[in-house]
Structure formats: structure tokens, C-alpha cells
Amino acid sequence: MTPIPKLPTLEKLKWVYSLVLAVFCVSAAVWMIRSDGIFQISSLTYPVLQPSVTPTVAQNMTAGFKVLRGQPASLVRVNGSRTLLISAYLEHRTRTKKVLVIAIMFRKEKVSLQCSLRCREQLHVSRASVDIHWDHFGFPYGTADVSCPLPPACQAPTHVAVTSAAIRNPADQSDMEYLEVWNQRALTSFPYTFTSCFSTMYNYTNVLQLVQSLEMLQFLGVNRVVIYKMNCSAETQRVLDYYSDKGLVEVVPWSLSKYLNVSRRAKPDQDPGDIHYFGQIPALNDCLYRSMYRSKYVALHDPDELILPQLVNSWVELLPLLERKYGVNKCYKFENNWVPSEFALTPPAPQTLPQLDRWQNVSGVNILNHVYIEPAPRKPVFNNYKIITNPRSVYSVTVHGVLRSQGGCAWTDRRIARMYHVKPRGQTELKPEQLIYDGRLLKYSSRLVSAVNIVLRDNGLLPKDAM
Ligand SMILES: *[C@@H]1O[C@H](CO)[C@@H](O)[C@H](O)[C@H]1NC(C)=O
Ligand SMILES: *[C@@H]1O[C@H](CO)[C@@H](O)[C@H](O)[C@H]1NC(C)=O
Ligand SMILES: *[C@@H]1O[C@H](CO)[C@@H](O)[C@H](O)[C@H]1NC(C)=O
Ligand SMILES: *[C@@H]1O[C@H](CO)[C@@H](O)[C@H](O)[C@H]1NC(C)=O
Ligand SMILES: *[C@@H]1O[C@H](CO)[C@@H](O)[C@H](O)[C@H]1NC(C)=O
Ligand SMILES: *[C@@H]1O[C@H](CO)[C@@H](O)[C@H](O)[C@H]1NC(C)=O
Numbered sequence: 030m031t032p033i034p035k036l037p038t039l040e041k042l043k044w045v046y047s048l049v050l051a052v053f054c055v056s057a058a059v060w061m062i063r064s065d066g067i068f069q070i071s072s073l074t075y076p077v078l079q080p081s082v083t084p085t086v087a088q089n090m091t092a093g094f095k096v097l098r099g100q101p102a103s104l105v106r107v108n109g110s111r112t113l114l115i116s117a118y119l120e121h122r123t124r125t126k127k128v129l130v131i132a133i134m135f136r137k138e139k140v141s142l143q144c145s146l147r148c149r150e151q152l153h154v155s156r157a158s159v160d161i162h163w164d165h166f167g168f169p170y171g172t173a174d175v176s177c178p179l180p181p182a183c184q185a186p187t188h189v190a191v192t193s194a195a196i197r198n199p200a201d202q203s204d205m206e207y208l209e210v211w212n213q214r215a216l217t218s219f220p221y222t223f224t225s226c227f228s229t230m231y232n233y234t235n236v237l238q239l240v241q242s243l244e245m246l247q248f249l250g251v252n253r254v255v256i257y258k259m260n261c262s263a264e265t266q267r268v269l270d271y272y273s274d275k276g277l278v279e280v281v282p283w284s285l286s287k288y289l290n291v292s293r294r295a296k297p298d299q300d301p302g303d304i305h306y307f308g309q310i311p312a313l314n315d316c317l318y319r320s321m322y323r324s325k326y327v328a329l330h331d332p333d334e335l336i337l338p339q340l341v342n343s344w345v346e347l348l349p350l351l352e353r354k355y356g357v358n359k360c361y362k363f364e365n366n367w368v369p370s371e372f373a374l375t376p377p378a379p380q381t382l383p384q385l386d387r388w389q390n391v392s393g394v395n396i397l398n399h400v401y402i403e404p405a406p407r408k409p410v411f412n413n414y415k416i417i418t419n420p421r422s423v424y425s426v427t428v429h430g431v432l433r434s435q436g437g438c439a440w441t442d443r444r445i446a447r448m449y450h451v452k453p454r455g456q457t458e459l460k461p462e463q464l465i466y467d468g469r470l471l472k473y474s475s476r477l478v479s480a481v482n483i484v485l486r487d488n489g490l491l492p493k494d495a496m
Pocket of ligand 3: 234
């Protein structure tokens with residue numbers, strides 16, 4: 030968890046205030062202190078740099094502000110605009126430091142935005158610049174970077190409010206909705222080695238595959254999985270709670286459909302709506318920044334996609350190989366291999382797994398039953414890969430790969446690592462004999478079976494005596 034930045038100066042100020050208040054109480058009339066004392070203390074301690082903005086000073090310094098704590102995927106609507114704010118992060122890597130607010134904007138709207146940056150108890154107003162990502166797939170809304178340049182006197186704002194410049198600042202500053210600014214410090218050592226970002230879980234019921242994926246990811250070296258959740262079955266929720274308690278999973282509620290008509294598909298002609306595929310792209314960008322100073326590497330993929338190394342057994346061993354071969358500080362792309370779940374592991378299969386009918390009552394796909402991949406398409410398809418990257422060398426990401434980065438991406442040779450995408454493929458012309466056996470996953474099967482059994486049993490999805 031990124032620690033919620035404390036406000037030590039506010040604490041101090043409260044202290045000073047109490048002290049001075051006590052002294053005044055002894056010597057003077059109480060009503061005078063109420064009217065002047067408070068303001069004097071604030072102007073003594075922190076000269077007002079923006080005279081147009083009255084600092085909000087109260088006994089409880091946070092009381093005057095509506096602060097949205099906790100999950101920064103707060104989905105705040107900007108008054109007078111169709112813009113939705115997702116989260117705010119301090120950007121340490123640009124020549125001039127700034128606050129990056131990840132947002133969703135209506136592409137046709139001409140709006141000029143302004144930032145109210147809160148440093149200690151003061152507000153600094155600056156003009157925002159807006160960059161709408163080009164990967165909007167033709168939907169009316171797109172992901173946007175709202176950049177708030179930092180004035181010299183406010184280099185580490187704790188909170189930011191974004192408002193429409195056309196609407197006068199609310200006379201009462203306390204009406205503004207503030208986002209907490211995350212990534213206050215550019216750390217160089219990280220609590221997690223690998224974080225996986227699962228974007229936009231919707232109507233999710235595939236419990237077995239989820240548990241299998243989360244256990245596999247741990248074998249590979251992943252110690253954090255951030256999941257943007259719209260909704261799921263009660264059993265899935267139980268499993269998510271279980272992994273959240275263990276510290277593996279961080280669920281970010283993703284209630285975008287309250288604000289927008291999210292499309293369930295990747296293109297407007299497949300399913301019209303306001304924004305591409307459940308708002309997956311802003312979620313992935315949030316995950317990138319959220320993980321930037323928490324995780325050495327970040328992987329962007331879905332729960333049904335598994336990147337498996339072919340020469341070594343974990344990502345921990347894989348990444349040094351890739352860094353030697355392709356260079357450091359970049360993103361590595363892994364070739365997609367379709368594993369149609371319509372085709373099961375059937376005799377004469379190279380291995381049979383007698384335990385598996387134990388899971389027959391658990392809803393979802395059993396990936397161990399699906400180890401036949403589709404032959405490579407005649408023309409190579411290079412648009413459905415997924416990535417693992419150093420997040421600190423990337424500025425923005427998209428569904429497949431990076432949009433802006435320092436080092437670009439390198440293709441991983443499929444003999445070193447490849448991705449398996451296990452899902453129903455729908456209508457297919459493929460005949461079983463055209464599929465290609467790829468049993469790499471089975472190298473993990475005995476460990477996977479025991480680990481999954483434990484989780485299912487702990488969650489009441491298998492009988493207690495099942496082992
Ligand atoms: C300050 O006010 C906020 C909002 O009214 C409240 O949630 C918080 O508990 C208060 N903090 C203290 C230290 O009194
Ligand atoms: C939005 O701005 C308008 C115009 O300033 C104001 O009348 C209205 O109360 C504001 N609404 C909210 C929810 O802040
Ligand atoms: C949710 O998933 C279930 C089972 O997979 C499916 O039958 C149903 O149509 C889906 N509902 C929506 C609203 O997508
Ligand atoms: C998820 O939400 C959709 C739309 O509201 C609903 O139709 C579906 O049943 C929900 N799925 C689950 C698993 O609760
Ligand atoms: C979604 O679209 C429907 C039909 O076009 C419309 O009635 C509804 O207001 C829209 N909802 C949102 C949240 O935009
Ligand atoms: C699955 O459920 C059925 C019906 O409740 C039960 O008879 C069967 O024993 C269960 N199978 C397993 C492996 O738990």
C-alpha cells in the first residue's frame with residue numbers, strides 16, 4: 030500500500046495553534062483570538078503567496094476540505110465539463126515537475142481546465158494542459174493526461190482539485206473536490222518485485238481460472254495483483270477477499286458505468302458506447318502510476334492470459350535474461366498464443382491428470398485441461414501481445430504495449446517466453462488435429478493442483494476433507 034501522505038506540518042500547526050490559544054486565553058479576551066489569532070498564525074508560519082486565495086485554516090485543518098482518501102480511482106466529475114478525474118500522481122521524471130491527473134475526457138469538448146494545488150494550507154492555482162491519448166478507438170471519450178505544472182513555491186502538493194476555468198472558482202473553496210496526490214516520493218527500492226494489473230473485471234464468474242492464475246502468478250514471482258473490478262459473482266468476491274486479506278490482491282472499485290455508457294467491446298461498431306471496453310485504458314494507466322514506486326516490474330495482462338518462460342521457471346529468472354538480451358529499462362512484449370477452451374485435454378494426451386474431476390463443481394475454466402494452442406496465423410499478428418515493463422521508464426500505456434516511454438519495447442523470442450490465452454474462441458473452423466500440443470503449463474501442474482486445492486477448500490468451494 031502506498032502510505033497516505035501525512036500532513037506533519039498541519040499537525041505542527043495544530044500544536045502551535047493550541048499553544049498560542051492557551052497563552053492568549055490567559056492574557057486576553059477569547060473572542061479577539063477567534064477573529065484574528067487564527068489568521069495571524071497562518072500568515073506568520075506560511076506567508077500567503079496567492080493573495081487571491083484565502084487559506085482555509087480551521088482547528089481541524091482537514092475539516093474545510095472534502096478529501097477523497099483511500100483508493101484514488103475516485104471518479105470525480107469536473108463541474109461544467111464532461112471530464113471525469115480518475116487519480117492524481119506526482120510526476121518526478123519530467124524536466125519541470127508536475128502533477129499528472131489521469132482523466133477521461135469527451136474528445137469533442139473544448140474546455141480549459143485549471144488546477145488548485147494544495148501545499149500545506151495554501152492553494153496555488155495553475156493552468157492545466159491536456160493531452161488526450163490517441164488510442165480512443167473512435168469512441169467519443171478518451172483517456173487524458175491532465176498536467177498541472179508546479180509553481181516554485183509548491184513542489185510537493187498533497188492534494189489537487191481540477192476545475193473548469195470557465196466556471197468561476199467556487200467562492201467557497203471547501204466545495205472543491207480534492208484528489209490526494211500519490212507518489213509523493215520517487216523511491217528507488219520497492220516492496221514488490223512484480224505487479225500484475227488486471228483491468229476491468231466485469232460480470233466475472235470464472236472462479237477456477239482466477240484461482241489458478243493467481244497461484245501461477247505467485248509461482249512466477251508476482252507479489253501484487255491490482256484488479257479493477259466492476260462486478261463479479263459472490264464466489265469470485267469471496268476469493269478476492271481471501272487474496273486481499275493475504276496481501277496479494279488489491280481491488281480497485283471501478284464504477285465507471287455510473288457515469289458513462291461503457292462499451293463491452295473494443296470498437297464502436299461492435300458495441301456503441303462512450304468509451305472503449307469498460308474503460309480499460311484509463312484503468313491500466315492508473316495501475317502503471319500506482320505501481321511506479323511500489324514495484325520493480327509491472328505486467329499488464331488479463332486473468333486468462335499467462336506469460337510462461339520456456340527456459341527458466343519464473344519471471345524472477347526470466348527478466349535478467351531479457352535484460353541481457355534486449356537491454357534494460359524497457360518493456361518486453363510476449364507473443365499471444367490462443368488456447369481455445371472448447372478443446373479439452375483428451376486422450377491420447379501426453380499426460381492425464383486424474384485429480385481434476387475434483388474441481389467439477391467449481392465454476393470456471395480449468396486451464397490444466399487446455400494445453401493445445403492454435404497454429405500461428407498465416408500472417409503474423411502483432412497486435413495482441415501483452416507486456417512486462419519497468420514502470421519508471423513508461424509515461425503511458427495502452428491495451429497492448431506502451432504509448433509513450435523512454436526505452437520502447439522489445440519482442441521476446443517465443444523460445445524464451447510466450448503468452449497463453451485460455452478462453453472460449455467461439456465459432457472456429459479449426460479441427461482438433463490442427464491444434465498443436467504445448468504442455469509447458471504442465472511443468473507446474475502438481476504444485477498448482479495442491480495450491481489450488483488449498484485455496485478452494487479455504488474458501489468453502491471444495492469439501493473440507495478434499496486433498
Ligand atoms: C477532521 O475533520 C474530518 C472531516 O470533518 C474528520 O473526518 C476527521 O476525523 C477530523 N480529524 C480530527 C483529527 O479531528
Ligand atoms: C457547478 O457550477 C455552477 C455554476 O458555477 C454552480 O451553480 C453549481 O452549483 C455547481 N455544481 C456543483 C455540483 O458544484
Ligand atoms: C454474465 O455472465 C453470465 C454467465 O457467464 C451470462 O450468462 C450473462 O449473460 C452475463 N450478463 C451480462 C449482463 O453480461
Ligand atoms: C454484473 O452487472 C450486470 C449489469 O448490471 C448484471 O446484469 C450482471 O448480472 C452482474 N453480474 C454479476 C455476476 O453479478
Ligand atoms: C446511456 O445510454 C442510454 C441510451 O442511449 C441513455 O439513455 C443513458 O442516459 C446513458 N447513460 C449514461 C450514464 O450516459
Ligand atoms: C458435485 O456436486 C454433486 C451434486 O451436488 C455431487 O453429487 C458431487 O459429489 C460433487 N462432486 C464433487 C467432486 O464434489
